[in-house]
Structures are given as structure tokens and as C-alpha cells.
Amino acid sequence: MSDVNNGISRRSVLKGAAIGGAGLVAGGSLLAGCGKKQVTGDVHFTIRGNLSDAGAKIAIAANDAYTKKTGNKVISQAVNSDDFQNNFVQILQGTPDDAFGWMAGWRTNARADAGLLADVSDQVKALGSSLSAAAIQGATNPSDGKQYIIPTTYYPWGLHYRKSTMQELGLNPESIATWDDLIKLCEATQKKGLVGYALGDKGGWEAMGTFDILNMRLNGYQFHIDLLNGKEKWTDAKVVDVFTHMGELIPFMNKNVLDISWDGMRDLLLQKKCGAMMMGSWFANDFLAKSQADYDDLWIVPFPEINPEHGIDSIDAPLDGISVAANGKNVEGGADLAGFLGSKEGIDAAVAAGDTNIYISSDFDTSSYDAFNKQKLAVLGAAKNIGFFLDRDTRGDFAGPVVGPAIQSFLKNPKDLTKILDSTQAQWDALPAL
């Protein structure tokens, strides 16, 4: 495997050398056509995933559309997604491709602050009103007010359940409006011998979804973001309240929360062993892969209101998009491609190639959506504020190494809460300045 990687990087280095030469020529013509600001030159693009994946085919189709429009060639390279994420910093410091699919939030902003990502504010501006204010705000780096990612797609975190299961139980999750309703729903599900509130946290991140939504429902979006950025304290009574609510859900959870990961949660729902489950909607593809009937049976509703002051005005909806490497050979070209992929033409090309993702752009035609996707949109539309999920909303050296184990310890032993929160705050305080 490492041989293959070496092969790829060596090849791209060679390519890079060739492009460097071409870039000089392109630079000349760029000066000549100064007024029009026409961007030229080949663009290198990293696809996260296998070339055989549906996602890669969609990306290539969209890139081809860009070539057709501008005449600029796009050279795509597929890289294992986990490898790309884990080596992201090293890749960006070497000879990266010009553009790639990436994730908004801390993972973009911190790398932008380190000078590894290129400013794409102009491209975001050019997309104009097709992007909602919330989407632009979500893609904005708070430290300088610029954008380093063109937001394209997103998905909601919400309560998922199977319509058939709820029907058999005589329950209607769409009618739950308050915390008490949710508890009653869990009780009723559990009474019928099913898991009331399915959760797996073996991976250490899955329960962050529940933490996020409880914090946003109880204390509001602003408090949540401030907490994750050190402006509020983990020892605050408001945070204690969040965990107290999580504690109220524990009796309804499966008894093996720390034994199963997100795929275990998915299987609980797939095998009709549980009622409701708090999860990001991306796993719906696996339902579709199982059978159309399973997919049609899947539904999502927003997490109910707890504090009337905040209603259901916030949601975790991780925002994905296209970023441009600052060290790429053709930064301008990369930014141009990124802008194209977020525009109507780019989206149309992707959708024509079979993309079922929810695009954030208002230029996107949603009439072709199936019922579940329309419901996802409705869930997203109910919220004013968009969180990106805890591990993208806070520092990477805090989310995984500190918050993950803290929530696991709480699920293991809820009585230790005070100790856990004290230690979480102490570990935040010990972090070096960024």
C-alpha cells in the first residue's frame, strides 16, 4: 500500500514539475488577458475515496464539466479518505493537489491560520445569494473573517427511526415536541422490549452528537460554540445540566453502549431492535444498500425542544465543501475549480452523475428529491444555527483526546460527573495557545 502511495506522490511530483513549466507559459497569457481575469492552466484535484466509488465518478463528472466550460484540464487523483485526513497536514506542506473535498469548521480554520489553505472569499462572493447567510457564516474563519472552503453539501443530525416500528408500537415520533415527550417515547418503546434510545460510543465520538444537541437545546447555540472555544467553562452549571439530561436517557439506552460503534447503532435500527437513534443521516446509504424497502422505512425528525428560549433553532449539520491548497502549483486554478463546483453548473453536473447529497446552494433543484431527502431538508430548515459537530467545532487536540474519553467516563459512571467536568476544564486550561 505504501508503495502505491509512493508511486502516486512521485508521479504527482513529476507532474508538478511539468505543470510548473506550463504555469510559466500560462502566467504569460494571463498577463496578456489581464482585463478578463480568465484563469488558465491544469488543475490537480484530490478525490477522497476509491476511484470505483460512486462519489469519485460524480467528482470526475463535475470536473469534466469544468474542463468543458473553461478548457482547463483537471487531473484527478483518488486517495484513501482516512489516510488523507490523518496525513492532511503533511500533504499540505508538501506538493499537494490544488483542490480537494474537505470539511468546514476547525479542520479548515486551523489549517488556514497555519497558512496551508488558500483564501477563496472571492469565489464565495461570486456565488452570491445562492449561499445562505448561515452557510457563509459556517464557512468563515473567525480569526480573519475570510472563507477557506466553498461550502457544497451537508447532512443533518437528528432522531432517526423506522416508520414501521413506530407504527407497530402505536407511537408517533413526529408528534414529540418536548423533553417529556421524548422520555415518554423512550419509555413506551422500552416497555415493548426494544431499546428506547440507541447509542454506541465505543469510537468515542458517537455520543458527541447527543451532547451537542442537548447543549444547543438547553443553553443555545452561542453557549455551545463558546464552550467549545474556551469562552465558557465546563464546570458551569449549564454543562452539568446537559449531562444530567444525558443521564436521564441512560436507562433507555442499550446496555452495551461502550461495546458498539456507529455501525452497531445502525444495525440496531436496521434490525428493528430500537426506537429512536440520534445520528447523522449519512448512514442512510447503508439502508438503501440493504433494500429499497428499508430505505423507504427510514425517517428523521428534529430533536425536540427542551428550553423554550431556544426552541429547535440549532442543529448539527456538518458542512462539507471544496478547499484549495496554498502550496498548490495552480492556486488560482484550484480556486476557480472550487468556485465552479459550488455553482449551479457544477452541481447540475454532479447531480446528473447520480449525486444524492443535499446541496446547500439555493440554485440546486430539490424537486427530484425522494421523501427522505425532502424530510432531511425540512429538518435542516427548522434550524437557524448550524453546528458542525463537536470534533469540527473545537480544537483537534481537545475533541478526540479529552472530550471523547470524558463522555465515555460519564456513560460508564455518571456519578463521577463533577470529577469528569473538573478534569475536562483543567485539560482545556492546559492546552497551549494556538
Place this chain on the structure above:
Amino acid sequence: MKTAAVNKNVRSRRSLSRNDRFTLSAFVGIPTLLQVVFLWGPTLITIALSFTYWNGINVGDIKWAGLANYKNIFFGSPVFYDALKNNVVWLLWFTFIATPLGILLAYQFDRKIKGHQIYETIFYMPVVLSLAIIGIIWNFMLQPGGFVQGVMGRDIGNALSIWGNYSINSYVIMAIASWRHIGYIMLLYLAGLKAFDSSLREASAIDGATEWQTFRKIIFPTMRPVNVIILVITIIDSLRAFDLVYIIYGTSTAWPLLNILAFQNFAGQGISMKGAAYSVIALVLCVVPILVYLRIVFKEDLE
């Protein structure tokens, strides 16, 4: 003692030809160079970095942190003590349960009990598997939805909690790790016993020693070189434990070990030099007991 003296004489009398010297320096020099570049270099860099703040991006951003990372670990990270506890449990289990069991098995098989070849093969089998593979196998067996759960008639909803059950998961992990370790120790000891002079055993039998006395007073002391190797292997294997648990739990620290913490703080999105500090702590714990032990052994040998 005698041989050491003889060697000394040989060494001082011997003069090396130019060819010998070239061969020797190549044989010693090249591995040493590789060792320095690929092992000592990174080790020293890691030690230096453990006293800094850095997010692994710009070398210019490295800031002196003094002992802050260590302070953070020792006084601010409760998960460190969980990890330390797990490493110590691992060490104690291997030293007092798994390793003696391996020695016992080797001793029994050496006496050629009936069917010993079959038993040897059975116990040796897991040794050919890497701990990572063993992790995959047992995870498939024991996880919710796994084979063992299925045999017990438990589906994923009411699966027995094993990995997440903190009153038993340590024992389960220890048992799985021992599954391989016992066979490994057995093999090493068996090889040692094959070279054992059986006349010693006969002599002690003639003198009327019991089985236990023979083992304790004759065999075990004679096997000293093998014992040293086994002890060192046991300590190192316990403290470097990583792969088995990583396969079962991922980067998550649901069952922390020092090396898991080092990895979690060093790789991926959460790069910080706390990971370097964890590595250094693991290194010290690994190296110190071994150095001390080897020193004692060499001293005795020289005497």
C-alpha cells in the same frame, strides 16, 4: 567465569588484518548508522519535542514548554493513570500468570508426555499470528453481533457487554494476549530444555530429589540465560502493548494504554506534543527495568 577469562586472553592476543577490519567495520558500522538515523535520531527528537508546544505544522511554531506536557499528563489527565494501571495489570499478568504457565507447559512437554506433539502444536499455533490478527479474530468472536454472542443466542440489542464492561474486559484482553504469549514462552523454554544435560536430571533423581526440587534447584538455575531472555521479553511485550487493543477499540481510549494515548495525541487531527511526552514515559518505563536487570546479570557474569 572460566570462559570469560579465556575470551579475554584471546581478545587481547588477537590482531586483526586489514581485511578483517574492513569487514568488521562494515558489519558493525552500517547497522549502527541505520540504527542511529532511524532509531536514535527520531527517539532523541521525540524526547526534545516532548518539552515543547507544537501542532506539527511549521517548525518555526515550536515553542518551549518546559515540563508543561508532563505536568499536564501527571496532574491533569486522569486517563493517564487508567492507562498506567492497564499497563501494570498487563505486566503483572504476564509475569505471574502467562509466563509461568508457558514454562510449566514446556516442562511437561519436555518430559514427552503422551501426545505431547499434538499439545505443542495446539499451544504453538497462535504464536504464528500477529497480535493485530489476534485482535481481529477475537473481536469478531466477542463483539455484539459476533460469533460467540450468536452462539449464546444474543443479538446486537441484548448482546453481552464485554469490551465495554469494566469489571471483565481487562481479564478478557489479558486472556486473549496470553493465548499467544503462553505458546511463545513455551517454545523458547522448550528449546532451552532440549539443550539441557539430562544426566543432571538423572543425578538428582538418584539423589532422591522430588520433581519440584529438581526443577527449582537444578533445572531453573541452569536455564538462567533463557530465563533472562524470557523476563526481558515479558517486560517489553507488556509495556509496548498496542496493536491488540488498537484493533479492538480504535484510537478511542475506552481501554487506554500508554501507547494508545501516545498515538491518539500524535496522529490525525489532534497533533500535540503531549503525544511525544506519552511516548517518552513509555520509553523510560520500558528501558529502565531492562537496563537495571541486564546490568545485574552482566555484573554477575563478570564476577
